[in-house]
Amino acid sequence: MDRILIVEDEEVIRLAVQRLLERHNYNVEVAESVEDAESQYDVNSFKLIITDVRLPGVPGTEIIQKAKDVPVLIMTSYASVRSAVDAMKLGAVDYIAKPFDHDELVLLVKRTLKRGQLERQNEALKSELEKSYPVAGMVGQSPAMQTIFKQIGKVAPTDSTVLILGESGTGKELVARALHNQSNRREAPIVTVNCAAIPESLLESELFGHKKGAFTGADTDRTGLVESADGGTLFLDEIGELSHTAQARLLRVLQNGEIRPVGSERARQVDVRLISATHRDLKQLVQESQFRSDLYFRLRVMELNLPPLRDRGTDIPELAKFLLDKACKKFNKPPISLAPDAIKAISKYDWPGNVRELENAMERAAILCEQDVISTDMLAIDSKEGIVTRQSGNDKQDLSLEEYFCQFVLEHQDQLTETELAKRLGISRKTLWERRQRFGIPKKKPGQSKEDI
Numbered sequence: 001m002d003r004i005l006i007v008e009d010e011e012v013i014r015l016a017v018q019r020l021l022e023r024h025n026y027n028v029e030v031a032e033s034v035e036d037a038e039s040q041y042d043v044n045s046f047k048l049i050i051t052d053v054r055l056p057g058v059p060g061t062e063i064i065q066k067a068k069d070v071p072v073l074i075m076t077s078y079a080s081v082r083s084a085v086d087a088m089k090l091g092a093v094d095y096i097a098k099p100f101d102h103d104e105l106v107l108l109v110k111r112t113l114k115r116g117q118l119e120r121q122n123e124a125l126k127s128e129l130e131k132s133y134p135v136a137g138m139v140g141q142s143p144a145m146q147t148i149f150k151q152i153g154k155v156a157p158t159d160s161t162v163l164i165l166g167e168s169g170t171g172k173e174l175v176a177r178a179l180h181n182q183s184n185r186r187e188a189p190i191v192t193v194n195c196a197a198i199p200e201s202l203l204e205s206e207l208f209g210h211k212k213g214a215f216t217g218a219d220t221d222r223t224g225l226v227e228s229a230d231g232g233t234l235f236l237d238e239i240g241e242l243s244h245t246a247q248a249r250l251l252r253v254l255q256n257g258e259i260r261p262v263g264s265e266r267a268r269q270v271d272v273r274l275i276s277a278t279h280r281d282l283k284q285l286v287q288e289s290q291f292r293s294d295l296y297f298r299l300r301v302m303e304l305n306l307p308p309l310r311d312r313g314t315d316i317p318e319l320a321k322f323l324l325d326k327a328c329k330k331f332n333k334p335p336i337s338l339a340p341d342a343i344k345a346i347s348k349y350d351w352p353g354n355v356r357e358l359e360n361a362m363e364r365a366a367i368l369c370e371q372d373v374i375s376t377d378m379l380a381i382d383s384k385e386g387i388v389t390r391q392s393g394n395d396k397q398d399l400s401l402e403e404y405f406c407q408f409v410l411e412h413q414d415q416l417t418e419t420e421l422a423k424r425l426g427i428s429r430k431t432l433w434e435r436r437q438r439f440g441i442p443k444k445k446p447g448q449s450k451e452d453i
């Protein structure tokens with residue numbers, strides 16, 4: 001039986017809440033103030049604490065700090081959104097405004113207890129995952145991935161330059177981070193530069209910095225990214241997109257360990273470990289003279305080839321489960337499982353977008369799934385065609401954002417609090433309120449039933 005503490009100075013309310021929860025089979029203890037609670041009980045021994053904010057002595061929110069492991073629900077006497085928001089910032093899990101009806105409170109209590117349990121399960125899951133995977137957060141029991149993990153363990157502590165190759169979405173960035181985190185440079189920064197995302201005209205000055213007046217718009221001296229990685233790791237993602245000039249300068253960094261900012265006469269010494277990655281066939285680019293061969297040979301002192309997901313056998317369903325759990329946690333949903341036919345479809349599909357595509361599919365399924373099992377049709381995978389198709393009909397993806405918003409709110413407002421609704425929609429409570437007004441679906445006033453407190 002879950003043990004709940006109620007901290008409330010008004011006797012009428014305290015008794016009413018106590019009786020209500022006892023009727024629902026909770027084991028309830030009461031206190032009149034935070035001090036009173038502490039003198040009578042070990043506040044960390046409860047499963048849940050419900051407290052008023054305004055109490056004799058210190059405010060009820062103080063108990064959040066004192067009972068660090070226990071979820072705290074706040075009751076506010078007046079619908080004072082401010083004190084509720086302040087309480088949430090201090091770490092309260094949710095709040096309820098007085099007067100509230102009995103059903104509303106019981107629902108909130110049930111949900112909070114359930115969530116606490118889920119969080120503990122997730123913690124357990126996380127530490128279990130960390131145990132079984134040598135590289136934090138990377139799933140891979142297949143021989144190909146085991147080889148990669150071994151290579152990571154071997155090259156990470158050395159200072160050697162590493163080139164990571166693999167199709168899009170195979171986990172290149174994750175591997176770069178693992179290399180840094182397992183190196184002696186882990187306390188220093190890893191600076192990531194996506195060479196494809198920076199316009200070619202700016203790339204050089206971003207990388208190497210520039211002197212004031214070197215070009216129009218260069219109003220001040222500026223430190224480049226290479227220099228800000230000094231002592232740490234520089235991760236050049238999508239290195240296949242580097243211009244010829246940038247390639248030449250990068251070669252100089254590798255050869256002499258020095259950089260020369262754009263417009264500067266003087267070179268400076270830097271100490272960076274370089275890791276680079278690309279989904280392109282760099283060797284081919286060298287043959288086509290698009291990429292300097294001398295740079296290529298310097299980059300690939302050590303080469304890691306990430307296998308495409310379709311070649312990872314039983315890693316595929318395991319990754320699917322891992323990513324689904326991750327998505328449920330991210331969207332605050334209870335755990336969802338995959339139906340056997342869904343696992344079959346996932347294993348058969350060839351995943352051209354690799355782990356990233358699988359991750360997106362699991363996130364999408366987690367959002368749309370309203371039961372606790374995901375079936376094949378929810379995945380929108382057409383395993384025969386090997387392409388992802390969109391479901392027709394009233395699939396939520398086909399709705400405009402406004403329609404989606406209204407449908408989501410109407411479908412869920414009876415089960416979720418406003419805080420949860422806002423969270424699930426990824427917006428603030430204020431925005432939720434504003435959109436409700438704008439789209440003409442204002443929040444229903446909870447019916448003042450006989451049981452109102």
Ligand SMILES: Nc1ncnc2c1ncn2[C@@H]1O[C@H](COP(=O)(O)OP(=O)(O)OP(=O)(O)O)[C@@H](O)[C@H]1O
Pocket residue numbers: 137138139140166167168169170171172173174175279319355356359
């Ligand atoms: N083995 C793995 N285990 C768990 N998650 C993974 C694994 N590999 C990749 N991921 C996840 O998949 C997503 C894509 O990985 P990442 O960004 O590292 O791929 P990438 O090869 O750099 O992709 P791109 O070429 O598109 O930049 C990330 O969210 C990452 O956390």
Ligand SMILES: [Mg+2]
Pocket residue numbers: 172173237
């Ligand atoms: Mg990447």
